Amino acid sequence: MTSYHPYTLFxxxxxxxxxxxxxxxxxxxxxxxxxxxxxxxxxKHAAITDLVPAYNSLAVHYDVVKLLQRNPHQTAFESMANxxxxxxxxxxxxxRERPLIKVPVCYAPSFSPDMxxxxxxSGLSAEAIITLHSSVVYRVYLIGFxxxxxxxxxxxxxxxxxxxxxxxxxxxxxxxxxxxxxTGIYPMNSPGGWQLIGQTPLTLFDKDASAxxxxxxxxxxxxxxxxxxxxxxx
Amino acid sequence: xxxxxxxxGLLDTIQDGGRRGYAHLGIGEGGAMDRFSASLANALLGxxxxxxxxxxxxxxxxxxxxxxxxxxxxxxxxxPALNGIALPLNHPVAVPAGTILTFYKxxxxxxxxxxxxxxxxxxxxxxxxxxxxxxAAGGFGGRALQKGDRLxxxxxxxxxxxxxxxxxxxxxxxxxxxxxxxEYLVGSEWNWLKEAxxxxxxxxxxxxxxxxxxxxYRLDGPSLETIESKRSLxxxxxxxxxxxxxxxxxxxxxxxxxxxxGGYPRIAHVISAHLPLLAQKHAGxxxxxxxxxxxxxxxxxxxxxxxxxxxxxxxxFKMQRFLDGHRS
Numbered sequence: 001m002t003s004y005h006p007y008t009l010f011x012x013x014x015x016x017x018x019x020x021x022x023x024x025x026x027x028x029x030x031x032x033x034x035x036x037x038x039x040x041x042x043x044k045h046a047a048i049t050d051l052v053p054a055y056n057s058l059a060v061h062y063d064v065v066k067l068l069q070r071n072p073h074q075t076a077f078e079s080m081a082n083x084x085x086x087x088x089x090x091x092x093x094x095x096r097e098r099p100l101i102k103v104p105v106c107y108a109p110s111f112s113p114d115m116x117x118x119x120x121x122s123g124l125s126a127e128a129i130i131t132l133h134s135s136v137v138y139r140v141y142l143i144g145f146x147x148x149x150x151x152x153x154x155x156x157x158x159x160x161x162x163x164x165x166x167x168x169x170x171x172x173x174x175x176x177x178x179x180x181x182x183t184g185i186y187p188m189n190s191p192g193g194w195q196l197i198g199q200t201p202l203t204l205f206d207k208d209a210s211a212x213x214x215x216x217x218x219x220x221x222x223x224x225x226x227x228x229x230x231x232x233x234x
Numbered sequence: 235x236x237x238x239x240x241x242x243g244l245l246d247t248i249q250d251g252g253r254r255g256y257a258h259l260g261i262g263e264g265g266a267m268d269r270f271s272a273s274l275a276n277a278l279l280g281x282x283x284x285x286x287x288x289x290x291x292x293x294x295x296x297x298x299x300x301x302x303x304x305x306x307x308x309x310x311x312x313x314p315a316l317n318g319i320a321l322p323l324n325h326p327v328a329v330p331a332g333t334i335l336t337f338y339k340x341x342x343x344x345x346x347x348x349x350x351x352x353x354x355x356x357x358x359x360x361x362x363x364x365x366x367x368x369x370a371a372g373g374f375g376g377r378a379l380q381k382g383d384r385l386x387x388x389x390x391x392x393x394x395x396x397x398x399x400x401x402x403x404x405x406x407x408x409x410x411x412x413x414x415x416x417e418y419l420v421g422s423e424w425n426w427l428k429e430a431x432x433x434x435x436x437x438x439x440x441x442x443x444x445x446x447x448x449x450x451y452r453l454d455g456p457s458l459e460t461i462e463s464k465r466s467l468x469x470x471x472x473x474x475x476x477x478x479x480x481x482x483x484x485x486x487x488x489x490x491x492x493x494x495x496g497g498y499p500r501i502a503h504v505i506s507a508h509l510p511l512l513a514q515k516h517a518g519x520x521x522x523x524x525x526x527x528x529x530x531x532x533x534x535x536x537x538x539x540x541x542x543x544x545x546x547x548x549x550x551f552k553m554q555r556f557l558d559g560h561r562s
Contacts (some may be wrong), residue, residue, distance in 0.1 A: 010422045011419060011503075011528060012421075012422070012471060012472070012473055012476070012500070012503065013419055013421075013473045013475055013476065013503030013504075013505070013506070013531075014419060014503070014505050014506050014528065014531035014532050014535060015473065015506050015535070016471070016473050018422055018470065018471060020422065023468070025468055037258075049254040049255065050254055050255060050256075050257040050258070050263075051257075051258055052257045052258050052471040052494055052495065053258060054468065054469050054470045054471060054495055055468040055469060055470070056468060056470075057468075057470040057471060058471075059257075059470070059471025059472075059473075061254075061257065061471075061473070064506075064532050064535055064536065065535075065536060065539050068532065068536055075528050075529050075532055076532050077528050077532075142469060142495060143258060143259050143260040143494075144260050144469055144493060144494045144495030144496075145260060145469075145493050145494075145495065146260055146368060146493075147259060147260045147261045147366075147368070147369050148259060148260055149260055151469065187260075188368070188369070190368075205369070207359065207369050207370065207371040207376070212259070212261075212360070212369075213259040213260070213261070216258075216259075217258055
């Protein structure tokens with residue numbers, strides 16, 4: 001029997017609240033967080049405007065006027081908190097299969113400006129680093145910073161290099177990077193401080209697509225190595 | 235064509251009440267910085283409060299109305315004029331084809347709003363007309379308005395405007411506060427602060443630094459410290475109005491184009507009813523933070539929304555009467 005991990009509720013200003021599952025980054029906690037996220041989505045609550053899952057928290061943005069009109073004798077925060085606390089875990093949502101998204105990455109030197117730095121940091125060869133990076137099935141913990149920027153974990157600690165102290169001014173769309181125990185892909189050209197070790201030919205964000213963002217929170221992702229030739233012809 | 239931009243402004247964009255439902259994908263709400271003034275411009279024309287408007291910064295662009303138009307300006311006073319004649323804010327006006335709107339001096343405030351009838355034809359992106367500059371999507375081509383841009387009206391509406399004419403109703407605009415105070419609610423990391431820093435937060439004046447834009451305002455003020463130094467926070471949700479503590483002890487207030495998640499401690503949140511006041515501040519302006527509570531904050535917001543809805547209802551009738559009176 002699953003149960004929601006004990007959580008606390010705290011206002012996030014006057015138009016949102018935060019469901020906090022503690023301070024740790026942990027797959028089991030995140031799984032329960034996602035379960036609550038899916039269940040709140042399924043509720044289609046008229047006053048909920050946004051749900052933002054992260055590592056160990058879930059932000060619920062809501063329409064204060066709608067909540068106060070419905071329940072004028074308590075604060076909107078209390079109304080929303082009560083609605084959330086009434087939810088019971090639903091097994092069928094927990095067992096929904098998430099497909100594995102396979103992401104091709106070219107790790108060649110021309111696409112990996114920080115590979116050498118990572119080799120110094122880890123004491124490993126480029127081949128060993130590539131194997132470690134591409135052998136893990138990552139979980140998308142959250143999408144933030146930019147439209148479609150998926151924060152994925154957990155990177156093998158041997159190659160979990162902290163981000164640059166000074167970010168680069170220009171990181172190209174498709175650049176694959178590492179920042180500590182997280183890995184991610186820049187969905188558009190942007191400044192960025194992550195350690196860049198490859199480039200994917202996939203489009204992570206397409207504003208004209210009906211679903212502009214490739215990833216969803218909770219997705220399972222695995223990288224696989226492709227050659228420069230394959231990259232050019234993808 | 236119906237409306238032409240004949241001079242490029244510093245940052246003039248199409249905004250509306252915000253983009254909701256996509257924050258989990260990293261696509262934030264955006265929308266008008268001063269939502270009260272944007273809603274007021276719409277209310278005075280009897281339009282839905284969240285309808286798209288033009289948001290002007292100073293120096294603002296110049297507009298040629300190629301077709302007769304009814305419009306209303308709210309928010310900042312950039313001394314607007316029609317064909318050189320001063321135009322009051324918060325007062326709908328009907329103009330004949332060929333009228334030019336110019337902004338001269340920056341008298342008060344930072345963002346001015348224009349709502350119009352007929353409605354401007356725009357294509358929504360992810361359920362909103364707000365411009366998402368980073369994604370280069372939404373609004374008018376996903377970018378700021380520039381000289382030469384032409385906007386079209388979505389409908390044919392004969393207004394029969396012979397000459398520039400103020401309509402017979404107006405409202406009070408956003409208050410220009412005498413007392414420089416902004417109310418806040420404590421954030422989830424408020425207790426990370428040392429007691430002395432909590433005191434400093436409420437007793438000090440904070441100034442908008444030069445690093446202030448639609449994403450956020452960096453503030454200049456006394457350094458604030460946490461009880462445990464170097465304690466870090468995993469990325470977590472934030473809001474428009476969230477006050478974050480940066481590693482250097484300074485603060486940043488997140489504004490309309492804020493990122494959907496952040497990794498800095500959230501020590502406070504500006505109440506929603508005071509965000510419009512904040513949106514009208516320039517670099518160099520100062521204020522004090524004053525504590526509010528959940529109920530007061532919500533009630534203040536509710537009161538603003540009720541006022542705007544009532545005004546909109548009243549103006550819908552007034553506008554209909556005005557338009558009926560102008561049928562040929």
